[in-house]
Amino acid sequence: MAFIKLDVAADRLGISLAYFRNLIDRADRKETVLDPDPTADFWTSTTAVIPERDLRTYENMLARRRFMRFREKFADVLIDHVELSCRPGWKSLLERVAERVRWMPSEWNVRLRKAREKSGYLVLGFEYDRDQQAACNEIERFREEIRLSSLSMCEECGRQARFRYSPSRSLTLCDRHARLAEPTLPGDGVMADPAFDEGLLSELPSD
Numbered sequence: 001m002a003f004i005k006l007d008v009a010a011d012r013l014g015i016s017l018a019y020f021r022n023l024i025d026r027a028d029r030k031e032t033v034l035d036p037d038p039t040a041d042f043w044t045s046t047t048a049v050i051p052e053r054d055l056r057t058y059e060n061m062l063a064r065r066r067f068m069r070f071r072e073k074f075a076d077v078l079i080d081h082v083e084l085s086c087r088p089g090w091k092s093l094l095e096r097v098a099e100r101v102r103w104m105p106s107e108w109n110v111r112l113r114k115a116r117e118k119s120g121y122l123v124l125g126f127e128y129d130r131d132q133q134a135a136c137n138e139i140e141r142f143r144e145e146i147r148l149s150s151l152s153m154c155e156e157c158g159r160q161a162r163f164r165y166s167p168s169r170s171l172t173l174c175d176r177h178a179r180l181a182e183p184t185l186p187g188d189g190v191m192a193d194p195a196f197d198e199g200l201l202s203e204l205p206s207d
């Protein structure tokens, strides 16, 4: 079996070494990384290698994270170079958005412009005919519907999840992926919607 070093693999995948290490960690694949130096640490090792055949697995993983198939399948309701910056667990939400846009009246000229994770929930941006009041109302309502849905779906894997309140990175995650938002802040588990629940925090005992 052929092995290649991590930095070489990252290079061939067209990503940075730091991003590659993160990807391996998120996919729970750290055990597939071998290191001739038994004292080396996964996050800093310069000697770690992976089986070369695993490159294919990572290519597929990256394609999923970039929503390649989604972009092709729904090209008719996306603007060119649509921004999709969220993790792969929200793919079914993105599909719901695109399907719904297809059903909107064609005279509204609706296209998805961006789908971005912000403070743990999904924020959508659309291009559409803003002179049509019905379109404005429907899009505003729909953005809120999707935002609320995203607050119960793991952004990493799509499972049932809850909002995780974190100083560095608030995210909506399932129990299995909760570690990606660690450490959490006091108020984690109380706050369900960061857009409305900030007030709850002042009622927490401060110690």
Ligand SMILES: [Zn+2]
Binding pocket: 089, 154, 155, 156, 157, 158, 159, 173, 174, 175, 176, 177
């Ligand atoms: Zn998850």
